[in-house]
Amino acid sequence: MNDTARDGAYDDLLDAVAAGEGYYLECENGHGWLPPRRICPECRGRELVEAPLPAAGEVETYTTVSVPTPAFSEDAPYTTAIADFGPVSVTGLLRGVDPDDIEVGMSVGVDVGERETTGDRAVVFRPR
């Protein structure tokens, strides 16, 4: 990870999510992706436009990690989930819920939070 240079469209997206204005890129056939993308890997459409990220997603799958990498040593145990926001799925840290109470299908919102170990930004889900 680089401490000085931004990661382009990724960091732009996190800025937008933090401001409550998250988006995804949508091709003319409705396939959704997170940036940067110059082409839809599904249909090869090149006309990708920003569309608002739905406010709520559904947890598709999740895991609570007990054995972390050094960059997450202070975060563990933590839960990583993939949530379905309709045209696009997003991976994030699921916070604000006891791991025993997490269920596939539960509704979550997306925000940007801080990683406990490094202070780096991360996509964070919370129940809604």
Add this chain to the structure above:
Amino acid sequence: MSQPRVAGAGLTQFGEHPERTGRDLFAEAGLAALDDAGVDAGDVEALFYGNFMGELAEHQGHQAPLMAEAVGLDVPATRFEAACASSGAAVREAVKTLRSGEADVILVGGAERMTNIGTAGATDALSIAADDLYEIRAGMTFPAAYALMARAYFREYGGSREDLAHVAVKNHDHGLENEYAQLRREITVADALEAPMVAEPLGLYDACPITDGASAAVLTSAEYAADHDLDAPVAVTGTGQGGDRMALQDREHLLKTPAAADAAAEAYADAGIGPEDVDLAEVHDCFTIAEVLAIESLGLYEDGEGIAAARDGETHASGDVPVNLSGGLKSKGHPVGATGVAQIASTAKYLAGGSAWDDELDDPQVGVAHNAGGTVASATVHVLEVVA
């Protein structure tokens, strides 16, 4: 079409050898392969070498010429990197090169030094096979990634941690017979279920160990093997490779590995066989759930039915289609860049006869080797057959 022969193979002991450098590991395996093949080292025309985390574990890039030198070869040498499928990819390119007539003798192999950077360091190094921006920064480790797939699988098809424990128990049982295996000990379902969680629902015994080791094999053209009267009864008759989107969030499926299914379809068509012809398989069980996904992708089981295979004894040495007679990654160990070629070596050995499994195997003719990279964004499948 000319079918390249597996003329010889060599492995190091798989295990914890934190003080052994990659070049030392590969020298041992490479020289053993050359000796086993009985080919003149001067006839070797290239080294195709797999390695994944050399930059992180040893601060060593550009490893292929270093490894050629370590085995005394002065030949063009190229490193292949496809995460945990690195040396499967190297085998595939060697097979294509031999078939094209561009070369007659190629050394393929791989090496990985991992334990010198510790469990946390190796977990970190392995994680970079995932998407850095959208997965690693959200806490994805490899156990976590397969845990996400396991939960999705359980939800769609059923199955339990106990079913997965049977995969681990079976592979440990097989590994008892493998002198090169890292974890040569029997375990029980209770041991597996009581082990600490790594990434729920996967526990310590669902995961392969972190391993140092190297593998190598000498592949030759059929013509070279005949001209030099090599004892090389096993040929690589089919090769296939598949790809998928890098991040799980961008996949069509969380509970299938279509890259491996595509690789298998290609390899079977190439060999002119189908899954019903397979007598034994070495598959990429980096986690227990990965073996389930592998045997479904290989067409040995329908989707959703692979979960019961180990529990029902069907993939045990005594079952219909033994899977991971070597002990698999689970018991044998998983020195990442070495795994693909180690699978080829094991498959060829069991097909050729003379292994500990001769009594269990009924004159096997066809074996498959399934090597997967990342969360199976890369996969290679090779078909090996007894041809002489």
